[in-house]
Amino acid sequence: MSAAMTQASSQAMSHAATDKRCDVSVKDVEISFGRHVVLEKLSLDIAQSEFIVLLGPSGCGKSTLLNAISGLLDVNAGQIWIGGRNVTWEEPKDRGIAMVFQSYALYPRMSVRENMSFGLRVAGMPANEIQKRVADAATMLKITELLDRKPSQLSGGQRQRVAIGRALVRDAGVYLFDEPLSNLDAQLRAELRVEIKRLHQRLRATMIYVTHDQIEALTLADRIAVMKDRVIQQLDTPQKIYREPVNRFVASFVGSPAMNFMPGRVERGATGATFSLGDLSIPIQGYPFKSPGLTGAAVLGIRPEHVLSGAEAGPNAFNAQVEMAEPMGADTLVWCRTPSGASFSVRVDSGPSIAPGDTLPVSFPVGTLSLFEEGPDGRRL
């Protein structure tokens, strides 16, 4: 939290939240528009004070789920519990939630102050209490000097701060974020990301955050629910999802630059299990197979940053042909080919220059690679 924040406000804003029970639980929820089914028997349990990110491409149902939790969308079947109460049929305002939207959704004809206090005024809160809450939230978000402006006079980043402020004053146990940073440029996004993370640490409120940006997910979440096609593919800590994606979809969606995939075969030989890529044979002895002894066609996945290159490559290194180098500041992403022609990328320090046509010794350490079934949606082996 910013240094400008006062001790008093920090207490005021954080106490109420931690005092409340505010775990969220989605039980067998179904949602459909007419004949079009959007969510099917979906369940999700979110612990008190947890920061959970719903991550997935557009159309995966993550926003629908968030809207169902908020009560903006009626569920066709199932239940939603917040803070130990069944709120399935409650109005949004009665669920103890606050929400931040992608397009900020600031009321254009109201000043910042009016925007932030609207909900409290609707609820009939005494003016001095409203005044205090707005002032505290504004201080916390460094928007005090903007309070009397209209939304049209604000920049994108300022608008989203106001939108967050509007959620803050509700002093809710559960905060819902619907792609709140997607309309901002990269720098502002990073800045506000940090801000939100600090908020969470300060408030200890439950936060449910929808995004399609895996960096936001990895940086913010306690747990990430990766969704695709209306189904939660994997629900785990960011580390786990990054290291052990349950399928190729999760593997490719999380992490940047994207994971390399190379089709080949798992074979068992005298030296133990190997993965053959054409003529190349990569030792994978010690890989934690789910079903031991498995052989046959498979896909090897390894993240560019996990490929060892140059001197680090070690004894299992093979020579790869460099095709192209993308300098990215601190690192360089080097695009190579295996002798059999499979393309992959390697992340190396931007030290010695590497030019197309060079040969680069690389190795795929077994501790960091993943193996999947064949096919675009192959499960982890």
Added chain:
Amino acid sequence: MKHTASVVALALGLGWAGTAFAQDKAEVIHWWTSGGESAAVKVFADMYTKGGGTWVDTAIAGGANARTAAINRTVAGTPPTMMQFNTGKQFDELVENNLLNDVDAVAAEMKWKDKIPGPILAATTRNGKMFAVPVNIHGQNWLFFNTEVLKKLGAEEPKTFDDLLVVLEKAKAAGLIPLAFSGQKTWERGLFNTVMVGVGGPKLWMSVYGDKDPKALKSPEFKQVAETFAKLRNYVDAGAPGRNWNDATALVIQGKAAGQIMGDWAKGEFIAANQTAGKEYGCVVLSKAGGGYLMGGDVFAFPKTKDAAQQKQQIVLAKMLLDPATQVEFNKKKGSIPVRTDVDTSSMDICAQKGAKMAADPAQQAPAMELLTAPAVTGAVEDVISSYWNTPAQTVDQFADKFAAALKTL
């Protein structure tokens, strides 16, 4: 208790005051809005005011508009004290639905039935009772001509349509507009009806519009009427379609046209231009065998009301409308002639005197079309006539067939 009593007293007092006010008040819906017409209706208003009443004037231009408003209010239960209709069948259904008060008692008391021309009396009587008070007679089939122009053309005052055609031909040759015409549906019907009664005679007139006899439409007389009517197309100018009747009258006044066939209300235009009947302009009813003065006009009807005070005012109004002095004064302003045959018309202009004489003579009297046909039929026939007039290719037979169909309107 004391309070309640005083409130009741106050309410009663107000109620009484209200009735007293209503007693003297009469609201009249009519469509007389132009200068001459307002002057005429002012005669009624002044007479009524002189008798101690308050005349509440609701003038709405356009007969259909005024009647619509009046009928709607009558149906809605908030009728005016008195409302205007054209003499004829416009108020038939109000009588049938028991929405009008009859004036039979007053009529008997004042002996009106002996003094009103037969066709007009018949048009206000339903089931033997008089349901409306006629206030004037408008002759509908006059020919007005510019005497100066006729003199220049070397023509006599025409007596029949044959005479007229000769005059028109002369006017055409002289480069004038022969017949000043206003090409709107109503006046196309007016012209046709003038031809029908003038060429076909009152007998044909009555069998077509009175008996609605399809055989009459196939008669040689009707054929001759249709042909004469068609001939008149040659004598109107290019600007006629859509023209207002008073603009046509102006052409006669200015000597640009020889004459105009119109009702006697056209006199108002001549008077406004400071012309005198018999001097600058002449008037004549064209008739082959004599007879056939088409009489229409206006009546006032009295909607049913439960308010006794209003009923009383309706009787006061009825008597006032047919007062001899009022009649002369009103009709002078209106350009029409008194509906009573027993009033002295010597102070009126020549045309009015001519008209009054014909109106008093049963041999000359003929009911106007709307006295014989319901508005629905009048309208249907009007469409047929208008279509014939504007479509030279249409044959007389086609015309007669359509005419017969229109007369049979459901």
Added chain:
Amino acid sequence: MVAMVEPTGPRPRPLTPARIGLYAFLFISALFFLVPLYVMIVTSLKTMPEIRLGNLLALPSAPSIEAWVKAWSSACTGLTCNGISVGFFNSVKILVPSVIVSIAVGSLTGYALSFWRVPVAGILFGALMTVAFVPYQIFIYPLVRIFASAGISNSLPAIVIIHTIFGLPTMTLLFRNYFASLPIELFKAARVDGAGFFRIFWSVMLPMATPMLIVAVILQVTGIWNDFILGLVFAGRENLPMTVQLNNIVNSTQGERTYNVDMAATLLTALVPLVVYFASGRWFVRGIAAGAVKG
């Protein structure tokens, strides 16, 4: 020797034939649109003898506002000769409540139909759309009967209700399309803030609908001010609008016509909507841009 001129500075913009053609088109169009107004104004300033000469486009030889004065204060509209000034205030009396009520109902209906899932919404909207095409004249007679049995015929409330009924399809359509074009997240945010149906409408949606409100006001002011038949049938004799008096002057059944007074009266009657349009033409286009073309 001809020295080559190197391009420098602003590019020369010659008046191209296309540009001339464009202005010619606009000029001719403007003439086409202005001729009737010109004829009305010129005629209203002429004397009757001059009008009878029949040169429609000629300027008045001796302009006189006599006809205007007469039309406003002394032309006969029946027994009384007070001009159309009486009707002016009646028209205002009808206009103000009718515009407010019809827009209030129309915008509320449009709002309810765009954000709230109501079971009959489809049917209601379909019916409104259909009725938008129906000549309203056919409803007049049964409505007279209905109003009569409700005991409110021939009164100010009656005419206000009538204008609301007949304004409903257009108003609903305008507002529904406008609200539908607003981001749904605003509505969601307001609901999370705990605002109910009317609160969202009043505090969030209506303040945003200013461009559409302007369009609605313009359309309704024009429509209601220009109305003749409804005012005649439903307003009652105390409240007959200006157009009825105009009709009394212009459409006298029998009697002499004074075209200069007719034209002056017509212009006086058209003055309110004319001023509204000339003053707010820019807003009108903007309002339409804000809502009407999305949909």
Added chain:
Amino acid sequence: MLAIRPRLASRLAAWVALSPALAVLVVVYIGCTTWTIWISMTASRMLPSSNFVGLRQYEALFANERWTVSVSNLVIFGTMFMIASLALGFLLAVAIDQRVRAENLLRSIFLYPFSMSFVVTGLVWQWVLNPTFGIERIGKNLGFADFKFDWIVRQDMVIYCLVFAAVWHAAGLVMAIMLAGLRGIDEDIWKAARVDGLPTWRVYVSIVVPMMGASFATASVLMATSVVRLYDLSVAMTNGGPGIASEVPAKFVMDHLFERQNIGLATAAATSMLITVAAVVGPFLYWQSRRRAAAGAH
């Protein structure tokens, strides 16, 4: 199974808000329409009667020359008016969009006729088109002795005069709608077209017009409503004449309802109009709602 949430407060509020519209729907639209259809099957004249005559009013209606002329007039008028006002409105909008001088003034000039009532419009154009003192006279005064412009008094041409006046009245509104549409088009499209070296007219025809579907639709719907309702203009300008050459269905209904006191025939005509409108608008609405539902599912 559908779970229905008893969110009474909001639901109730929505019903309260819709209640005026619903009352109008039930009482006015449904009630009056039913009444109209019922009366059309009776022999009512001035006042409604219960004298049932089946479909005889409809037989009379379709045998009535004036009605058939009215209907065909409406078709001609509708087609010509829609095409002409859309075309002129679009051209004006394009012209104004070329960064011309006095844009505000021009826009007001084109828009002001829409503030005039149809009665005034009809009256003025009746004057201007009148052959004895209107345009024809002006042409003759200018020295063209043979100049003729007498459409308003010719049976075969009068309907085009109505189109003329109606276009004058409505083109400004179309222009406003089109201008709004043009201003809503992304500037980048114009930049791209300019870099591609496309001639301006080509950009309008191939790129801009297809993008303005919504503007054309809005304008068309507005124009179409005024076509079916065409009444005052015909009354004020020609009163249906010459003859019955410029009669229109709404005028047929009105004349028979009031002047002619034949509400049986009037309601039969009104019902015929209603059925025609419903037959066109109904499927259109259905198609639209299907499209909306399909779009909403994603």
